[in-house]
Amino acid sequence: MFASKYKTERTLIVFSIVSAIALILVIAPVANTLLSHSPQDLANTSIQPEVYNAIFLSLYAALFTSFAALVLGVPLAYILARKQFAGKSIVESLVDLPLVVPHTVAGIAVLLVWGRTGIFGAPINDIFGVQFYGTVAGIIVAMLFVSFPFMVNSAREGFEGISPDIEQAARTLGASPFEVFRRISLPLAFRGIMVGALLVWARAISEFGAVYIIAYYPMTAPILIADQYLQFGLKASSAIAALLLIITLIVFVLLRFVILKRKVEE
Amino acid sequence: MTSVEVQNAYLKLGQFNLQDINLKVKSEEFFVILGPSGAGKTVLLDLIAGFSYPDTGKILVDDEDVTFLPIEKRRVGYMFQDFALFPNMSVLKNIKFGTRYYKIPNVENRIGELMELLDIVQLRNRHPTTLSGGEKQRVALARSLILEPKILLLDEPLSSLDARTKEALRDEIKEIIEKVGITTLYVTHDQVEAIVLADRIGIMHDGRLLQVGSSDQVFDKPQDELIARFVGMENIFKGIVKANCDGLISVDVGNAIIEAVSDIAVGNKVTLGIRPENITLQVGETISSARNIFSGKVKQIIPLGPINKVKIDCGFMLNALITKRSSEFLLLSKDREIKVLFKASNVYVIADDDRLFGDI
Numbered sequence: 276m277f278a279s280k281y282k283t284e285r286t287l288i289v290f291s292i293v294s295a296i297a298l299i300l301v302i303a304p305v306a307n308t309l310l311s312h313s314p315q316d317l318a319n320t321s322i323q324p325e326v327y328n329a330i331f332l333s334l335y336a337a338l339f340t341s342f343a344a345l346v347l348g349v350p351l352a353y354i355l356a357r358k359q360f361a362g363k364s365i366v367e368s369l370v371d372l373p374l375v376v377p378h379t380v381a382g383i384a385v386l387l388v389w390g391r392t393g394i395f396g397a398p399i400n401d402i403f404g405v406q407f408y409g410t411v412a413g414i415i416v417a418m419l420f421v422s423f424p425f426m427v428n429s430a431r432e433g434f435e436g437i438s439p440d441i442e443q444a445a446r447t448l449g450a451s452p453f454e455v456f457r458r459i460s461l462p463l464a465f466r467g468i469m470v471g472a473l474l475v476w477a478r479a480i481s482e483f484g485a486v487y488i489i490a491y492y493p494m495t496a497p498i499l500i501a502d503q504y505l506q507f508g509l510k511a512s513s514a515i516a517a518l519l520l521i522i523t524l525i526v527f528v529l530l531r532f533v534i535l536k537r538k539v540e541e
Numbered sequence: 542m543t544s545v546e547v548q549n550a551y552l553k554l555g556q557f558n559l560q561d562i563n564l565k566v567k568s569e570e571f572f573v574i575l576g577p578s579g580a581g582k583t584v585l586l587d588l589i590a591g592f593s594y595p596d597t598g599k600i601l602v603d604d605e606d607v608t609f610l611p612i613e614k615r616r617v618g619y620m621f622q623d624f625a626l627f628p629n630m631s632v633l634k635n636i637k638f639g640t641r642y643y644k645i646p647n648v649e650n651r652i653g654e655l656m657e658l659l660d661i662v663q664l665r666n667r668h669p670t671t672l673s674g675g676e677k678q679r680v681a682l683a684r685s686l687i688l689e690p691k692i693l694l695l696d697e698p699l700s701s702l703d704a705r706t707k708e709a710l711r712d713e714i715k716e717i718i719e720k721v722g723i724t725t726l727y728v729t730h731d732q733v734e735a736i737v738l739a740d741r742i743g744i745m746h747d748g749r750l751l752q753v754g755s756s757d758q759v760f761d762k763p764q765d766e767l768i769a770r771f772v773g774m775e776n777i778f779k780g781i782v783k784a785n786c787d788g789l790i791s792v793d794v795g796n797a798i799i800e801a802v803s804d805i806a807v808g809n810k811v812t813l814g815i816r817p818e819n820i821t822l823q824v825g826e827t828i829s830s831a832r833n834i835f836s837g838k839v840k841q842i843i844p845l846g847p848i849n850k851v852k853i854d855c856g857f858m859l860n861a862l863i864t865k866r867s868s869e870f871l872l873l874s875k876d877r878e879i880k881v882l883f884k885a886s887n888v889y890v891i892a893d894d895d896r897l898f899g900d901i
Binding site for chain 2: 438440441443445446447448449450451454458459463
């Protein structure tokens with residue numbers, strides 16, 4: 276009996292072992308980084324101005340990136356979820372393009388259009404006096420470029436999960452297309468949209484390659500970590516890495532808990 | 542007091558074509574669009590609701606052209622197959638949803654009355670996900686009716702329910718709509734639903750509205766073989782009129798001569814339809830006034846609850862429906878010799894006009 280039960284459960288057992296290995300591969304480096312520093316160590320590191328400035332910059336630049344991705348990504352996600360049009364597959368590929376571009380290449384591409392002589396950078400500089408090379412604005416556009424697909428794809432899944440009948444029912448009850456979006460589609464896709472925004476935030480914080488090209492200074496945390504590693508070695512950089520890890524984990528878990536547990540109700 | 546008219550409507554949707562739809566539904570009429578899956582019933586309903594627009598043709602509501610009027614300006618109630626309740630709102634908020642856009646005098650009282658009429662007062666704070674199919678349907682009906690729509694469109698609202706609930710709700714829908722008094726278009730593939738609910742029925746197939754009439758007209762006098770098959774005339778034969786004697790024609794159907802009441806002249810091609818429930822079976826000596834009596838052998842008995850479908854080989858195949866009790870009384874079994882009887886007046890005759898016939 277045990278043998279037959281073992282046979283039927285065999286696939287599950289093998290899968291569980293493989294899953295455990297995969298999880299260990301993820302957890303081990305993270306746990307090791309966290310545990311290799313005493314709280315005193317971390318406290319000392321955190322009071323260094325360059326460290327807390329870099330971590331703070333990473334957090335708020337990523338937050339701005341999330342807002343920008345929300346504003347720009349949700350309408351596109353809605354159109355992709357709801358409409359059929361010529362060239363749709365091209366648009367879908369374009370949305371996913373940043374996922375396949377090496378991030379240094381992404382940085383160079385972003386710099387070419389947002390730099391002082393770029394097609395976006397030049398007029399914005401002329402009209403508003405805003406520059407992107409070596410500025411927070413540059414960091415945000417680089418972060419947005421690499422993380423945008425997460426917003427669109429996640430929100431799109433959220434919208435696709437809503438039956439078109441529900442939206443049409445709302446129209447027959449007198450709601451305009453915008454009212455339907457506001458009162459029905461947006462609340463029902465809320466979870467997908469927020470997951471997208473969270474993924475954008477997480478991806479933006481972790482971005483190195485693209486940000487490195489467009490704005491080495493002011494330093495975001497990943498650039499500071501690389502900088503410290505090259506100058507002072509593993510020990511100096513790993514303390515900042517552990518600190519960034521702890522802060523992002525706490526914020527990520529809190530946001531996930533607050534946003535995704537919220538009951539979506541009008 | 543609202544009438545709906547569809548004039549010469551055409552719509553191409555990929556491989557599917559809605560063709561030459563002409564239909565007028567009178568004020569407060571309960572009109573059922575009956576047809577098999579893929580006939581275009583929902584497409585027609587969607588044109589009236591404004592979910593899509595015809596390539597050519599017009600939709601008129603009270604003689605006003607609404608063909609390209611946005612959905613939210615049409616004041617049309619629509620009941621979807623899955624009821625399409627808003628899962629992010631309670632029952633009460635679902636019902637109130639449209640009152641923000643349409644001004645309903647004394648709205649709170651109206652909602653209360655409607656919820657009482659539909660017996661959903663106790664559901665007011667529940668969420669759609671916790672409701673049964675029947676409850677969802679009543680809430681969806683309330684959500685539409687509170688806005689006093691000009692027209693109510695129902696797209697197979699009973700198709701996802703079990704047989705017992707279906708029957709109860711079908712009667713309920715009829716009663717409520719009669720009470721409210723609203724022009725209604727109801728789409729179904731279920732003939733019983735159509736007969737029970739309809740003031741008039743329109744038969745649709747392959748994007749065309751083939752026949753419109755009362756249930757008696759459609760079910761007893763189908764205009765062609767296609768409709769005849771769809772409305773349950775299982776015994777259909779093609780033949781040529783060999784004799785006509787004072788309105789009693791003899792039709793050669795190949796292996797037999799069938800007599801029917803008609804004034805079609807000798808030599809014409811006709812299609813004959815006989816409902817399986819109009820066929821009588823007997824054993825032994827037969828005394829009957831029926832004009833058509835054939836000997837045959839039972840080939841198959843298919844139990845359908847209290848009724849059996851009996852397939853009989855009389856040189857040509859006939860399907861008969863008889864009660865289980867009659868089957869037992871006649872000791873029916875495979876290969877039993879029996880007599881098959883049906884009246885000439887129960888044979889429906891369609892003059893062939895060389896239409897292309899297809900299976901439904």
